[in-house]
Amino acid sequence: MPFTIATWNINSVRLRMPLVQRLLEERKPDILCLQETKCPNDQFPEKAFKALGYEHIAIHGQKGYHGVATVSKQPFDDIVRQDFCQIGDARHLSTRLSIGGRRLRVHNFYVPAGGDEPNPEVNVKFKHKLDFIEEMRLISAEAEPGVSSLLVGDLNIAPFETDVWSHKQLLKVVSHTPIECEGLLRAQADGRWTDLMRHHVPMDEQLFTWWSYRSKDWAASNRGRRLDHIWGSQDLAPALTAIDVMSAARSWERPSDHVPVLASFDIA
């Protein structure tokens, strides 16, 4: 049975509802996980999603910043919002559902960006980021027996050399510093997660999901980073049939700086 999940840092869901609609109509994923919705819960455009066939909506939003949401064609049987670092930020949303008899846990994350200075002693934002990924070590792909797991979202870290346009030039740039890359890989390992994007795309191939707004011709310079991720429990790796980074969306009208990433599976 085919099944597709999409993740997208949308950078304001209200502003970009037309783009979300385009994604859903073109690709029809079963589940869409959004980050940076920048939308208070009472203003989330539920109607628009329901009209598109996504009748099941879980939101964890706040005013102005951050915010995650997961929408689905199938109903959720559990919804959890975890407050990482106990700071009150809306950065995590966990949902559980059944797809063709298979039970599935989906964690949707928006990891702190971390500011400019990659020194936790002087930059509290970077400290927050490191603390956050430290806490992520406790999120296990095997937490619930009989339930497969996915962890997707904007993790704001590009851990491998081919996850950035220039490993050398980004070594001291937040998102690709050794300390945070190692921290993220530690969380991945501790949680028994498989990096499904890299499971599908060879490690020697560049793979980006984000291009800064600051460079005019993003495609020509191609100074991207892989900040968005799809991780899965071990059992999902063999079921994976496709990874699709929708780079074209970076050129849509008034785009997000992130593009959607889709993972497709054929589950028994």
Add this chain to the structure above:
Amino acid sequence: MPFTIATWNINSVRLRMPLVQRLLEERKPDILCLQETKCPNDQFPEKAFKALGYEHIAIHGQKGYHGVATVSKQPFDDIVRQDFCQIGDARHLSTRLSIGGRRLRVHNFYVPAGGDEPNPEVNVKFKHKLDFIEEMRLISAEAEPGVSSLLVGDLNIAPFETDVWSHKQLLKVVSHTPIECEGLLRAQADGRWTDLMRHHVPMDEQLFTWWSYRSKDWAASNRGRRLDHIWGSQDLAPALTAIDVMSAARSWERPSDHVPVLASFDIA
């Protein structure tokens, strides 16, 4: 020889360049006077106007607020920017040109709105407005022998009963208080100006050029005011062939709260 002038409070010229283009393409006025350009001089979209055939551009802008501009198919032979109330505001721009051998002076005004409280003793903005129209008394339609004159723009005053949706309800609302209406009519009389809009449209007919952004269905409630004006020297009155208040523009995409007003002439 036919000749048309348009005046429009555009509420940000950069934001509404597509609407300006639509006006110019649909109506092709010889001269367009804009108010509330909200555009520093070095950021005025000169190229766009030139591409539309308006190669002669006079601007009096400032950062953030106010600002007037006059664009023309014919060249100017004189440009004057007058600093009313010596406060440094960009609220006046006077240009002179020849149309079919006729010499023409065009004053483009953006009169201060005046704040909420119609009492010059407690509201310095209202005082400023009254001082401004007092100073306008010195602007004469007959200042230059052999030169016809026009005075157009957002004068922020609706002087007659039929210039507002409810004379009674607006008597104490800034824009229609007796003190400012009388002040404006005094400036009109002292300058030997003819109210060309009222020359063409009978006084018992309602005539509005502005509808607040605050009312959802501007057309249904029709709570408008005639804040924009076209005045002319006596000799132009018999040449006037049409006055056109483009109310339709209030329903264009992302509109200004003011609509364009056009005056057409057949000049010998």
Add this chain to the structure above:
DNA sequence: GAAATAGAAG
């Protein structure tokens, strides 16, 4: 309600 400004954040 819809512009502008500024600063914070990405």
Add this chain to the structure above:
DNA sequence: CTTCTATTTC
């Protein structure tokens, strides 16, 4: 470069 939060102005 683009989004938010505010404040101010009309």
